Structure formats: C-alpha cells, structure tokens
Amino acid sequence: MEKRGLNLTLKIWRQENAKTKGAFVTYPIQNISPDCSFLEMLDQLNEQLVDKIERPICFDHDCREGICGMCSLYINGRPHGNDTGITTCQLHMRRFKDGETIWIEPWRSKAFPIIKDLVVDRSAFDKVIQAGGYTSVNTGGAPDGNAIPIKKENADLAMDAAACIGCGACVAACKNGAAMLFVSAKVSQFALLPQGRVEAKERVSNMVREMDQLGFGNCTNTKACEAECPKEIKISNIARMNREYLISALQK
Amino acid sequence: MQRFYLSSIVKKLIMSISGLFLIIFLLVHLGANLTTLISQEAYNEVCHFMDTNVLIRIMVPVLALGFIIHIFMACMLTLQNMKARGSDRYAITGKSNISWAGKNMFVLGIIVLGFLALHLMHFWSKMQLQSFMGVEAVTDPYTLVADLFRNPLYSGIYIVWIWALWFHLTHGFWSALQSLGLNNNTWIPRLEVIGKIYAWIVCLAFTIIPLFFLLGLDK
Missing domain, CATH: 3.10.20.30 (Beta-grasp domain)
Incomplete structure (x- = not known):
C-alpha cells in the first residue's frame, strides 16, 4: 500500500x-x-x-x-x-x-542560554557534574565485578537513575526552570552504591550548591520533569536527594 | 568555613515544615468549629477556652509566624523561579500531563490568603483578638457565627475559599513530605491518596458548617 x-x-x-x-x-x-x-x-x-x-x-x-x-x-x-x-x-x-x-x-530557561536558533548551551549541566558527579576514591586495579555484594534493589535503582542522558528536558518542562531531576539522578546513581557512598555527603552538598549558583529554579513538585523525561527518571530520586542533602547538612 | 547560604532544598524544607504545621492547625480549628453543630453552649464554651487557655495564647503568635514564614518563603521562591524560567516564554504550554493544583500553588495560595484576611476580619478580630487585648470578647460568639453564615453571600464566599484550600492541600500534603525527603516510588502515590483523603475530610467538614446555618438546620 x-x-x-x-x-x-x-x-x-x-x-x-x-x-x-x-x-x-x-x-x-x-x-x-x-x-x-x-x-x-x-x-x-x-x-x-x-x-x-x-x-x-x-x-x-x-x-x-x-x-x-x-x-x-x-x-x-x-x-x-x-x-x-x-x-x-x-x-x-x-x-x-x-x-x-x-x-x-528551543529549551527556554535562564540557565540554558540560546546559542543559535534551536541550539541551547547546556554546559550548566557539565558544571554541576564537575562539582561532584564522579568518584575520586582510589580503586586500584580492576577488581572482581562482584567483590562487593550489592542489593539487587539498589543496583536496579542506581541503574534507573544512571539512565539519565542529561538532555535537559526536565529543566525545559519545569515551570520553575529547576534542574532537580537531573541533579538528583546524578546524586542517586552514586548514593545507592557502596563505591559512591564514600563521598556521598560532600557530593550532594557541592552539586546542590552549584545547581543553585547556576541560576536553576526551585522544585515545587509539579512532576512535569518526570512526565517529560525521555528516560522516565522518577521524582523519587528528588526525594532521595532532599534526604541526602538534609542529612549531610545535619552531620556537617 | 563555607559562606552561609540558604540552598533551594533548605528553602523548600522551610516551606514544607511551615505547611505541615498549618495542616495540623487546620485540624484543631476544624475540631473547634464542629462544636457549632452540637449546641450553642458547646461552641461558646470552646471559644471561651480558646480565649483564655495559656497554651493557646502561646501558640497563636507561633501560628501567625507559621503563616508569615510560609507566605514569605512562597513569595521568595516564586520570584526566584520566575527569574530562572527567563523572559522568553514558550508559545505553547500546558501540554504535559501534570496536576493543575501543582502548577498553580502560588495563585491558590493568594486566593486562600485573600479569604483568610476576610475571615480574620469577620471572626477572629471580634472574638479571640478582643480577649487577647484585654477587652471583653463577644459574649455569644455562636450568634455572631450563625448570623454571618445565614448570609448566603458570606457563606458562598466561605465555601469557595474552602475549596480553593482543597486544591492547595491536595498538592501541599504529599509535596511537603517529598521536600522533606520522606518519599520513594511506593510512598509517593500513597501519600498523594492520604493527602486527598485529608483534604476531602477537612474541606467537606468546613463546608457543612455554613450549610448547616444557611439551610436553617440549627433551629
């Protein structure tokens, strides 16, 4: 036909x-x-x-x-x-x-200035990652993949969070121009695993501080980010980040 | 030493705690109001208690502070959020499948606040405020309430107010717990349901009271 x-x-x-x-x-x-x-x-x-x-x-x-x-x-x-x-x-x-x-x-948000036509500058996301989205502990030679036992549930949740591709749809969809879904996915993928746990406190406080300084908005839990995320990242990551952040602030 | 700054998460924590405090206050207020349905004596007795009890006297300024913090923080966050969104607006919006209340919390808050001012003027300023200032309060608050609620216009405004509050509460309850970090994939939908149940109970009960007088059921 x-x-x-x-x-x-x-x-x-x-x-x-x-x-x-x-x-x-x-x-x-x-x-x-x-x-x-x-x-x-x-x-x-x-x-x-x-x-x-x-x-x-x-x-x-x-x-x-x-x-x-x-x-x-x-x-x-x-x-x-x-x-x-x-x-x-x-x-x-x-x-x-x-x-x-x-x-x-184009994505419209103060933190994502337009470069040309439909192209926006998303390097603010890179700056958030540079503020803590990595592990810096020495791990030595390649260890056995299963040397550290990890709960299946946590491994799955970490993998779901790590599915974030940093496209910025969450910021674009949010009426507040907030980057909470992105930052919380990046915080979660480490916080859920033992290797990332080591630096979890510093990571969450540094990444949130960077996020705020870059001019992203404040989350009002509208769930627009979750509805539009191409990787279907859940807002439970945001709750996890809030929890991690508040606990880290109390333990400082 | 890091320079002190109020992070977005801490600001939301303040919103959340003040909001939850107001949510608890609503239950206390509702409890007192429901006595109007029992009898004139019962309501007048409750009002007298509220006017004279020491604990209540301490809590009223705390409550006022709760309101002020919640409102001040909301204004601050909303201004910041508008700035973060930028001056260029989307030509087409509102296509995402998300709750209306969640998107309009600030507007709903303004509506609730507007009616709250009216409410304070009509009731509180004539009742509890008088006794706090050492003046003799209205001797029969029940009649004051009954007379106002028999006015269809006043009752109508009151009911509209309560249902604006319904929308505010359906989002506010679970959102407050989300901001506190007390949430996960299992509990988000559950808390939304609990919030809805709470909002329904509170708003239905608050609606029954003016209807009770409006329909002449008190006689």
Missing part, C-alpha cells in the same frame, strides 16, 4: 544568538514520509533551505538513537514532542496528522 506523504506547516524559532531577539518563522514542507524521524524531517527542510541559498536551521543532534542526550526541541508544547519516554530523534512523523501546524522551540 502506498503511504501518503504529510504536508505540514512548521513554525520554527529562529534567533541569531543569545543577545539578539528571536522570532518564529513559518516554513511549509511537503511530502514528508510518516516513517521518517522528526530530525530527518528537519534535515529535509534544511536541504531545501540550502538549495534556496538560505541559512539552514541550527538544531542539536548526535547519535540519533536516543542515548546521547544531544537532541532537544520543544515541540507543540512538550519537550521531545508528543510521546512519552522518547527523545526527539525517536519521535516519528507518523505521530503527526497531514496538514498539522508544528511549533518548534
């Missing part, structure tokens, strides 16, 4: 850099295969723009298989588009109807 291509109207945010004002520009696009991904659709638009000697639209992407955390885009009012548990590169055009208007915006 022949599949009909989609004809769409794209409203895309275009902005020269962080200092200039941006605006939506309308681009009609024809005959898009429902089988292609959202980013492939944008690739096709960019090829058309290049053919017309216009500046192509800048957007972030890398692995295109949902594991690198590079692609972003706030599509029709939702980070990574209208689907759950996926990144923008995993969003398929079959999720859209023929004739639909699609609004494409």
Whole structure:
C-alpha cells in the first residue's frame, strides 16, 4: 500500500544568538514520509533551505538513537514532542496528522542560554557534574565485578537513575526552570552504591550548591520533569536527594 | 568555613515544615468549629477556652509566624523561579500531563490568603483578638457565627475559599513530605491518596458548617 506523504506547516524559532531577539518563522514542507524521524524531517527542510541559498536551521543532534542526550526541541508544547519516554530523534512523523501546524522551540530557561536558533548551551549541566558527579576514591586495579555484594534493589535503582542522558528536558518542562531531576539522578546513581557512598555527603552538598549558583529554579513538585523525561527518571530520586542533602547538612 | 547560604532544598524544607504545621492547625480549628453543630453552649464554651487557655495564647503568635514564614518563603521562591524560567516564554504550554493544583500553588495560595484576611476580619478580630487585648470578647460568639453564615453571600464566599484550600492541600500534603525527603516510588502515590483523603475530610467538614446555618438546620 502506498503511504501518503504529510504536508505540514512548521513554525520554527529562529534567533541569531543569545543577545539578539528571536522570532518564529513559518516554513511549509511537503511530502514528508510518516516513517521518517522528526530530525530527518528537519534535515529535509534544511536541504531545501540550502538549495534556496538560505541559512539552514541550527538544531542539536548526535547519535540519533536516543542515548546521547544531544537532541532537544520543544515541540507543540512538550519537550521531545508528543510521546512519552522518547527523545526527539525517536519521535516519528507518523505521530503527526497531514496538514498539522508544528511549533518548534528551543529549551527556554535562564540557565540554558540560546546559542543559535534551536541550539541551547547546556554546559550548566557539565558544571554541576564537575562539582561532584564522579568518584575520586582510589580503586586500584580492576577488581572482581562482584567483590562487593550489592542489593539487587539498589543496583536496579542506581541503574534507573544512571539512565539519565542529561538532555535537559526536565529543566525545559519545569515551570520553575529547576534542574532537580537531573541533579538528583546524578546524586542517586552514586548514593545507592557502596563505591559512591564514600563521598556521598560532600557530593550532594557541592552539586546542590552549584545547581543553585547556576541560576536553576526551585522544585515545587509539579512532576512535569518526570512526565517529560525521555528516560522516565522518577521524582523519587528528588526525594532521595532532599534526604541526602538534609542529612549531610545535619552531620556537617 | 563555607559562606552561609540558604540552598533551594533548605528553602523548600522551610516551606514544607511551615505547611505541615498549618495542616495540623487546620485540624484543631476544624475540631473547634464542629462544636457549632452540637449546641450553642458547646461552641461558646470552646471559644471561651480558646480565649483564655495559656497554651493557646502561646501558640497563636507561633501560628501567625507559621503563616508569615510560609507566605514569605512562597513569595521568595516564586520570584526566584520566575527569574530562572527567563523572559522568553514558550508559545505553547500546558501540554504535559501534570496536576493543575501543582502548577498553580502560588495563585491558590493568594486566593486562600485573600479569604483568610476576610475571615480574620469577620471572626477572629471580634472574638479571640478582643480577649487577647484585654477587652471583653463577644459574649455569644455562636450568634455572631450563625448570623454571618445565614448570609448566603458570606457563606458562598466561605465555601469557595474552602475549596480553593482543597486544591492547595491536595498538592501541599504529599509535596511537603517529598521536600522533606520522606518519599520513594511506593510512598509517593500513597501519600498523594492520604493527602486527598485529608483534604476531602477537612474541606467537606468546613463546608457543612455554613450549610448547616444557611439551610436553617440549627433551629
């Protein structure tokens, strides 16, 4: 059976850099295969723009298989588009109807300034990681993988937290521009395991301090982050971080 | 020595503890109010107790402080959050599947506060405040309450207020415990249910009282 291509109207945010004002520009696009991904659709638009000697639209992407955390885009009012548990590169055009208007915006948050068009600077996340998202204890040569017994439940919870790809959808979805889901996932993946436990207190207080200083907002438990996280990270991580932080503050 | 700073988590802890304190206060207040359903004497007796008891006298300023801290912190956090969101707004929002109350806690708080001021003016300033200032309080607080609640406009405003509070409580209860860190995947849904049950009980009971007078059931 022949599949009909989609004809769409794209409203895309275009902005020269962080200092200039941006605006939506309308681009009609024809005959898009429902089988292609959202980013492939944008690739096709960019090829058309290049053919017309216009500046192509800048957007972030890398692995295109949902594991690198590079692609972003706030599509029709939702980070990574209208689907759950996926990144923008995993969003398929079959999720859209023929004739639909699609609004494409960058992540909007004070801590993520726009670099160009749909590309935002997410290095604030890197700074949070630099503040404590690592272990610095000496471990010697490669030990036996099972030398330290770890409870299955904790291993699973740590793995779930470590699934965070740092894409920033949590910040983009949050009405407060808070980074609590990201930071709590990074705190949790260490706090749940014996190797990370050693430096847990310093880690949580340093990472939270860095998060606050970078201008991220305060969590009001709206759960928007959890609803939009492509890796479905749970807000129970935020509760864990609150707990870890308060206990570490009391023990200082 | 690290420079002292109030981290986002500590600010939320303050919100949480003051909120939980107000949640407990609501139960005490409700208990006192429900005596109106028993008899005029019972309610007047409770009011007299509230006016004269030493512990209550100590707790009233603490309660006021609880309100002030909760409101002050809410304003501070909301201002910071608006700044963190930035000046560029999304063209399309509200598509995420999240609770309405959670998104609108500050607005709901303002509504509750507005009615609270009205409430203090109509009741508290004529009852407990008078005796705290050493003036003779209203001798028959029951009649004061009954007369006001027989006014459909006042009762209507009162009921709207209570249901704005319902929304505030459905989010506030579990959210307070989440901020304290007392949560995990199992307990988040449970606490949400407990919070809803609490909100339903408190708000239904608070609604029954004006209806009781409005419908003339006291006679």
